[in-house]
Amino acid sequence: MIPVSDTSVLTRTEAVERHSLLDVRTVHLDLDLTRGPEVFGSTTLIRFACTAPGSATYVDVIPAALHRAVLNGRELDVATLRDGRLPLTDLAADNELTVEADMAYSHTGEGMHRYTDPADGEDYVYTQSFLGDGPRVFASFDQPDLKARYTLSVTAPHQWAVIGNSLGHQPSPGRWNFAPTPPISSYLVSVVAGPLHSVRAEHDGIPLGLHCRRSLAAHLDADAAELLEITRQGFDHYHRVFRHRYPFGSYDQCFVPEFNAGAMENPGCVTLRDEYVFRSAVPDTQREERAMVVIHEMAHMWFGDLVTMKWWDDLWLNESFAEYMAYSVTAASTRFTSAWTGFAADRKTWGYDADQRPSTHPVAPGTVDDTAQALQNFDGISYAKGAAALRQLVAWLGEDAFLAGVNDYFDEHAFGNATLDDLLRALAAASGRDVQGWAERWLRTTGVDTLRLTGGRIDHTSPDGTPRPHQLTVARYRRTADGTLELTDRVPLDLAADGTAAPLDPAAGATDGTAADLTLLNDTDLSYVKIRLDPASWQTVRSSLGAVPEELARAVLWSAARDQVRDGELAPAEYLQLVADHLPGETSVHLVDAVLAFAHEFVADSAVPPAERPAALAALARVCRTLLARTEGEADRTGLRLVAVRGVIATADQSQAAELRDWLAAGTVPGGPALDPDLRWQLLLRLCVLGAAGEPEIAAELAADPSSTSEEGAARCRAALPDPAAKEAAWQALFHGELSNYLAAATARGLWRPEQAELLDGLTTRYFEELGPAAARRGPALARVLTTAAFPAFAATEHTVRAAEACLADPDLTVATRRGLVDQLDTLRRAVRARALSGQ
């Protein structure tokens, strides 16, 4: 077993040095997947040039056993391997390096992950190579700017299929050879193998494949038409706007188990978490999210794979661009035309929250010193804020100039690497604008600007005293005689970067000269900014939020209410009142889903004092019941009813336990939907939390549907039982066991239940004692689980804050643990502050 830790960290300085020394040409990679469940064979042949013959460097490799390494015919001493680096000395102008090793399979989604499907006992493996995990699969010069042509061969059990970055064929049973790739970075090399179920198609000359575990075959088949349609729409869009055609031949999308990210953009072999093969009914928002993931990864084929950032400080070049394209292309070219509402209601809050924490960083940080730091930047800043910033850039430059610059950038750097400056130069040349100046304000600074409407003027502030320029719109509404709101006008507003307060004529737009009842800044959510309404407008929101006609404007208002709660400016009770008044009539599933999630997880579970929690939960339950009644008998095309059912289950108290048991026994919610695996496990979880079900019910459910859904459902339920022995067992598994990444997350989600505060009291203290060692032992992916799902967020007290602060003082925390804890502490402090408001 190879401990996953920060030891394989590469620094920027080292990468620059090695890049100046080496030119990697080809890599032949031969993997043997027939060596049992613990290890696989990995033989790498790297041909590379060296600009300074006689000098030394090292190759990255993290093996279970290093058998042999030969450089230019000379046997190397494998005992010189230290911290994932094998020294290479006396390099020639042209070199040939062979490394033979056994590599360990991973169960944390880092390196070559191996998984046994509980449904049928079949084994599957897949690689996740980025940010330092590639050398757990094969020896390489593992940095983005040493691209090479990769030729892959794999020996696998005869009944397996193997998917790689390029098209493969089988010269003999169990042997797979793949065509050489164009030059790609080592972190993008991908292999997926197992007795896969595949759906194949073709579009515009591109062979397409969809692949999943055999036990998910029926579910993939049911959704294949939708997935392929999105894929075709994505390719058509990109081929319309980019001058380069898709550069990697075939396009396989592999749905893989226990995947840490949403998906990974391996050229020609995208890996996606296989929860996207839906086993249960989902609201349309989840289908939209899946469509956006498909479009996001496809954007990377150009932005990230064809042209790759030189170093991880330009991670945003990859992620912000792909994220922006995901929303804009999904909204423009697929059936999910309201994708930007989802962005406003949900995704963007990820960016706002991250940007107001002590751990915030610029979208484009000046320097990222090493790969461990870089891994922490896969956050709300690089994705959501970066995408919002690009949306501003496109609004300012115009889409044509933006795309012209991007295409020039692709032309200049195809199959190579580039930096932020390269992109800015191309955009400036194409648009004739000062894009560098724009980037200084938008990409090189941190924090969220605030626009506050007072006395007919916009007060424009920023945390660092230097406000950004904003392109946005302002809408004005007037109340009509029948109580609805009517849009009287919408005007574009070009706010300068100097923070000059811009006057807004309060009467403008109202035909009879009276003031508007509601003036809403950024109503189309074009900019990335916090808004605060004038008192009269806020009164209108309180009485009439649900009457605002546009879904996107309502999303902006809900988002403003949300961050006022987080900022301690709006009492949790007032937010819950808004929910009670305006959510029961809401038609947007985006909004119902996002508002209920925040109202439950942050407000009811954490930000209201424990004594007020039952009432808060009961208020949410009434909202969900009203939504349920409203959708009775309706054809549920968007999934609103499903969201309501989930809410009813999650907020149920003791008095409703018998009803939930009846639903479970009947296999349906009265009036539908019928219970599918997800709903059954949600029901059982709630019953376990309430002490109304236990091990016999869990075991029966698991036996009825042996699957990963059930294994995770059972882990969650067992950890949620109101019983000290169950809590201790969950604790031991989580902090001292070897749970896979997914089973650890499921266990963590069951563990902390606000209803069981007394039972959990001692564990909150233990959490801060045992977190550091456990996270160090299990590596960055598990550190993320332990600092998110396993964090006792419900215990929002000064005592917990002080315990978290004391824990952070430990100098031995890993980079991933420290970052996770800093972020949780920020949310915790906000909850404590909100609780104080309730006490007033």
Ligand SMILES: [Zn+2]
């Ligand atoms: Zn991405």
